[in-house]
Amino acid sequence: MKKLSSAADLERLRKRILSRRDPEKICISVCGGTGCHAYNCEEVVKALRKEIRIQGLNKTIELKQTGCHGFCERGPLIVLHPKKIFYQRVSPDDVSEIIAETVVKGNIIDRLLYVDPVSGEKAQIEKDVPFYQRQQRLVFGNNGLVDPTNIKDYLAIDGYSALAKVLFTMQPEEVIEEIKKSGLRGRGGGGFPTARKWESCRSAPSSDGIRYIICNADEGDPGAYMDRSLLEGNPHSVLEGMVIGAYAMGADDGYVYVRLEYPLALKNLGIALNQAREYGFLGQNILGSGFDFDVKISRGGGAFICGESTALMASLEGKVGEPRPKHIHTALQGLYGKPTNLNNVETWANVPLIINRGADWYRQIGTEGSKGTKIFSLVGKINNTGLVEVPMGITLREIIYNIGGGIPHGRKFKAIQTGGPSGGCLPESLIDLPVDFDRLTGVGAMMGSGGMIVMDEGTCMVDIARYFIKFLTEESCGKCVPCREGLDRMLDILTDITEGKGKEGDIELLEELGGVIKEASLCALGGTAPNPVLSTIRYFRDEYEAHVRERRCPAGVCKALITFKIDAEKCTGCQVCARECPQGAISGEKKEPHIIDQEKCIKCGLCHDSCKFDAVMIL
Amino acid sequence: MVNDDEKVKTIVDKYNGKHDSVIAILQDVQSEYHYLPEHALRVVASQLGLPLIQICGVATFFKAFSLKPRGEHTVTVCLGTACHVRGAPAVLDEAKRQLGIEPGNTTDDMRFTLETVNCLGACALGPIMVIDGKYHGQMSPRKAKKVLKK
Numbered sequence: 044m045k046k047l048s049s050a051a052d053l054e055r056l057r058k059r060i061l062s063r064r065d066p067e068k069i070c071i072s073v074c075g076g077t078g079c080h081a082y083n084c085e086e087v088v089k090a091l092r093k094e095i096r097i098q099g100l101n102k103t104i105e106l107k108q109t110g111c112h113g114f115c116e117r118g119p120l121i122v123l124h125p126k127k128i129f130y131q132r133v134s135p136d137d138v139s140e141i142i143a144e145t146v147v148k149g150n151i152i153d154r155l156l157y158v159d160p161v162s163g164e165k166a167q168i169e170k171d172v173p174f175y176q177r178q179q180r181l182v183f184g185n186n187g188l189v190d191p192t193n194i195k196d197y198l199a200i201d202g203y204s205a206l207a208k209v210l211f212t213m214q215p216e217e218v219i220e221e222i223k224k225s226g227l228r229g230r231g232g233g234g235f236p237t238a239r240k241w242e243s244c245r246s247a248p249s250s251d252g253i254r255y256i257i258c259n260a261d262e263g264d265p266g267a268y269m270d271r272s273l274l275e276g277n278p279h280s281v282l283e284g285m286v287i288g289a290y291a292m293g294a295d296d297g298y299v300y301v302r303l304e305y306p307l308a309l310k311n312l313g314i315a316l317n318q319a320r321e322y323g324f325l326g327q328n329i330l331g332s333g334f335d336f337d338v339k340i341s342r343g344g345g346a347f348i349c350g351e352s353t354a355l356m357a358s359l360e361g362k363v364g365e366p367r368p369k370h371i372h373t374a375l376q377g378l379y380g381k382p383t384n385l386n387n388v389e390t391w392a393n394v395p396l397i398i399n400r401g402a403d404w405y406r407q408i409g410t411e412g413s414k415g416t417k418i419f420s421l422v423g424k425i426n427n428t429g430l431v432e433v434p435m436g437i438t439l440r441e442i443i444y445n446i447g448g449g450i451p452h453g454r455k456f457k458a459i460q461t462g463g464p465s466g467g468c469l470p471e472s473l474i475d476l477p478v479d480f481d482r483l484t485g486v487g488a489m490m491g492s493g494g495m496i497v498m499d500e501g502t503c504m505v506d507i508a509r510y511f512i513k514f515l516t517e518e519s520c521g522k523c524v525p526c527r528e529g530l531d532r533m534l535d536i537l538t539d540i541t542e543g544k545g546k547e548g549d550i551e552l553l554e555e556l557g558g559v560i561k562e563a564s565l566c567a568l569g570g571t572a573p574n575p576v577l578s579t580i581r582y583f584r585d586e587y588e589a590h591v592r593e594r595r596c597p598a599g600v601c602k603a604l605i606t607f608k609i610d611a612e613k614c615t616g617c618q619v620c621a622r623e624c625p626q627g628a629i630s631g632e633k634k635e636p637h638i639i640d641q642e643k644c645i646k647c648g649l650c651h652d653s654c655k656f657d658a659v660m661i662l
Numbered sequence: 663m664v665n666d667d668e669k670v671k672t673i674v675d676k677y678n679g680k681h682d683s684v685i686a687i688l689q690d691v692q693s694e695y696h697y698l699p700e701h702a703l704r705v706v707a708s709q710l711g712l713p714l715i716q717i718c719g720v721a722t723f724f725k726a727f728s729l730k731p732r733g734e735h736t737v738t739v740c741l742g743t744a745c746h747v748r749g750a751p752a753v754l755d756e757a758k759r760q761l762g763i764e765p766g767n768t769t770d771d772m773r774f775t776l777e778t779v780n781c782l783g784a785c786a787l788g789p790i791m792v793i794d795g796k797y798h799g800q801m802s803p804r805k806a807k808k809v810l811k812k
Contacts, residue, residue: 265742268783344724422785
C-alpha cells in the first residue's frame, strides 16, 4: 500500500472501496465486544464461518466480527444487514438455521427475536428494540458497522474525512474555535471545556517546540466500560480525533494510556495504529500536508489513581503513579515538563464528528451547559445491562425504565450511583433529574466517566458506601495525609456501623471527616472520595440510623445484623439446605421443617441460594 | 540463574535502556515468570542504572505486579460495583472457604492463586468468577462451590 499523499488521494481510495461494496449484499455482523466474548461469541463466529463455507455462500455473504453493540444483556448478538434483522442470545446451534432460513429464504426466526418484557411485542430489526429506540448513537453507533481490524471499513463510513478537512482547509486556531463553539466538555469526569485546554496547550511556551497529547484510556471506574468498547470497536475514530487535536495544538507525539486489563482494546488499537501509519494518517507528512505526528501505546500498571492526569504522566515516565499539585497546569508543564494535553477516549471520538457535521449542528444536542451525547454504562440491578448513548439532558427515569427496562424481578428501585467510586448515590425522588454535568454535581453526585449502577431495595446504602471507601482506601496513592489517613478512618467507622458496632455521633463524624478530606486533599481522587458517603448520608440517613441505633440492616445485607431462619410453613424438609451447609448448622427430619443453629451459622447464604421453596428468610 | 539473568537482560535491551520503560519492562518480565523474582529486579535496576529501590517502588505500587510466585491456576472474583450489588462478596467468601486462602495468596500445593479484580466490564454476567481466563457468569455461592469443586 502506497501512502496517501493528498486529500484527493483519500477520496479516490474511498470511492474505490465503496465501488467494490454492494450495499445490498448480506452482511452478518456479530458483536465481538468483551461482554459477548464472555458469552462465547467466538464459537458463533466459527460456526457461521463453517456453515457459510459448507453452503458455498462465501461470495454472497460477508461475515464481520465487530466491536460492542451495547446490548450486553442479550448477547451474543448478531445483526443481518442490509435489513438489520436483530437476533439475540444466539448459540452455535442456531447458526445453520439462520443461514438456511433467514439468509437463503428470507424468513425470520421467531425465537431469536427480542421480546419486550413490558409490551410482549417482538422486535425484528435493531432500531425497533426499545433499548436502542431511545438512544442517539452518534459516537458509538458505528461500532456495529465496522470491523475494527480493517481500516477500509472505517474509510467506507467517511473515516478520516474530518482529518483531511482540517489539514487542508482549516488553520489550527480555527479548529480550536470550532471545538469551542461546539461546547464540547471532557467526558472523562471533570467536564472541563475541551477547547480551553487545547488553547492553553497550544499557546504554552515550549523551548524546543515539543508538545504532547495523551488519550486517557485508564478506565478504572468499576462498572464502566464505554471507553474500552470504543477502543475495541472503533479505534480509528479515537485516533482521528487525536491527530486533529495534535494539529490544532501543534503536538508531535501522542500516547494512549490503556488499562492493562483490556487485552482486546490493546490488540485492536495496535492493529489500527499500524494501518493508520501504512495509509499515511500517522507518521511523517500526514496525507502530504507536511504535518508530522505519531502515537505510542502505553500499558497501565493497574492503579486507579493513574486515571488522574499528573499521576498518569508520572506513570508514562516510568515512575510511581503519584499525582502532584497542579499549581502549574499540565497544559503548561506536563509530560517530561512539556506542554501536554490529556483528553479521555470518548472526548477524542467526539472530535471528528464535530468537525464533519459542524459545531452548530452539535450544539443543538444536549442542554445549556452540556452539549452532545454521553455514553453511559448501565449496570447493576437493571433488566437491560449495556452501554447506552443518550443526548445530555435525558432524565434518569428515561434511562432506567425506557432504555434499561426497569428493575429485575419486579423489585423496587432504590438508588442510582453515578460517576464511579467518587460519585454519588441518588434516590428515587431525583429520578426525573435531567442528566448533565452541572445538574449531577448540583445534587452531590457527578458525571464521572459515565458509570450508572442501579440499586434496588436489596442494596444496603451503608454497605455500598463502605464498598466505595474500601476501594478508594486501597487505591489512594498515600502521598497526602487527608486522603490516606482520612479515608482509612472513614472505613473504620463504616465497618463498625455495618458490623453493628456503630455509636451515636458516628454519622456526624463521617460528615465532618468527609468535609475535611474534600477540602484538603492533593488531587481529585481525595477531593471527591467522600462523595459516596456524604451522598448516602444526605439521601438515606434513616438507613444509617437504623444500623447505629437499632442494630438493624433494613436491606438485609450486613451480615452481623442479619439472621437466617427457616420458615416452617414453607419448608418441605427436602434436606437440600442441610447438605449444602458447610457448617452442618441445619438439622431436621426428612419431610419435617428444618432449623438453623444460629451458634454454628456463618451466614454464607448457601441455604438461601439452594432452597427451591423460598423457605429460608433473611431477618 | 545465569541464563535467567540473560533472559532479563534481553528484555531490558529491547527498550534501549530507557528509564521511562520501567513499567513496560516489568510487565514483560512478569509475563515471562508470572511474577517478579528478586534477581530479575536486581538485573533490571543495574541494567538501567537506576537504584533498586526505585524499581521496587514501581513493582509494589502497581497492582499488576506480583512479588510472590503464582499457582498453576488463577481464580479471579470480580468485585466491581455491579458484581458487588449482585452478591459478589458472598461468592468471594465461598471461594476463600473452598481454597482455604485469602485473596492475593496461593494454596500450599501451588495449584491455585485467588485474586480479586475491580471490574472486568462484563457486567451483564455479574457476579463473575474467572478461572484461567474462562468466564463463569451469574455466580452464586452455590454455583461457585460447584465450579471450584471441579
